[in-house]
Amino acid sequence: MEQMMCDTDPELGRAVQLMGILRILIDPENMIASINKTEKTDFLNYFYKHSIHILIDPLLQNTANGSLARDDYRTVQLLGLILELLSFCVEHHTFHIKNCIINKDLLRCILVLMKSSHTFLVLCALRFMRKIIALKDDFYNRYIIKGNLFAPVIDAFIRNNGRYNLLDSAILEMFEFIKLEDIKTLMTHVVENYGKVLDEVDYVQTFKGLRLRYNQHQDKLKDRDKATLDSVPSILRNNRFRREPRQLDEEEEMWFNDDDDFDEGEAVVPAPASNVINKKITQELDSLGKNLEKKTEGSSTKVFNNTGKSLMNNNLNLGPAAEGLSQADVDKCKALFKKGLVDYEGDSDEEEEDSSDLLSPSKRQRFS
Secondary structure (H helix, E strand, O other): OHHHHOOOOOOOHHHHHHHHHHHHHOOHHHOOOOOOOOHHHHHHHHHHHHOHHHHHHHHHHHOOOOOOOOOOHHHHHHHHHHHHHHHHHHHHOHHHHHHHHHHHOHHHHHHHHHHOOOHHHHHHHHHHHHHHHHOOOHHHHHHHHHHOOOHHHHHHHHHHOOOOOHHHHHHHHHHHHHHHOOOHHHHHHHHHHHHHHHOOOOOOOHHHHHHHHHHHHHHHHHHHHHHHHHHOOHHHOOHHHOOOOOOOOHHHHHHHHHHHHHHHHHHOOOHHHHHHHHHHHHHHHHHHHHHHHHHOOOOHHHHHHHHHHHHHOOOOOOOHHHHHOOHHHHHHHHHHHHHOOOOOHHHHHHHHHHHHHHHHHHHHHHHO
């Protein structure tokens, strides 16, 4: 490689031959498989660790300040040979050359060569970038977008001013490849940053097709976002996505309905409490029956029959025979019936048993 750089021939004939030999040496297809399978990897590691910097050194020195330091014919010929060898490495040494390009920011330096007055060197730089884009590697794509490395290409396209030549065709072919292969990241970057300039190009349909593909991609993203939002429960959505802020969400309405049901359930008297009330009513009726026995000796049977019927119908009108009851007993009976607000199925049986208990003493009196 040092002999390549030091070739004094204006045509660089010896440098061209040395470049061909070097290309054969680093071609992975020409490396004979050996027992040690790591031999090829070890050789490439050695080349990129100890030799690649010698190869790219003239390139870095000539583009150090973002502009061409020398643009003479011999320098341009040498840089063209270096770019041809680097393009071969991009195609065949995927991993190793990737680290070199990223760490050295090599693509940016190479694209500076597009300012050259020599068209073939501009085409060599463009061909190198085209090799990288052809890999469709996300790592390379992010590197291009982050460094805004399409700017030198767009500038060269504008400087060409629509002239029908090899440079114009090469640039259009690169953007056509991006459109056909649907490389979304690069397509979005180009349209969003250079769309206004490229939309003015009307002698080809490449950039109009690129814009159309970009719009289709954006529509798909909107539809997907809308479908994703519709699939998310409304309670998890952000407030800014709600159409009517005052309208209750479905989950909130369900929560309030459950809360109402819970309140209504609390208003019902529990079963144990109703049993206590029934037991108290039974005890009071027993004591009331005993009082009625003492006060109505002659007509006990009629009094108790009328009393049982009135108790079953929740009516306190005991008939003419019960006029002898005191006002305190009547008030107590009314208070007891006001407590029993809930009617249960078991109450009728208990009341029948209570009435039978009330009638039993009168029957014993009758047969005595």
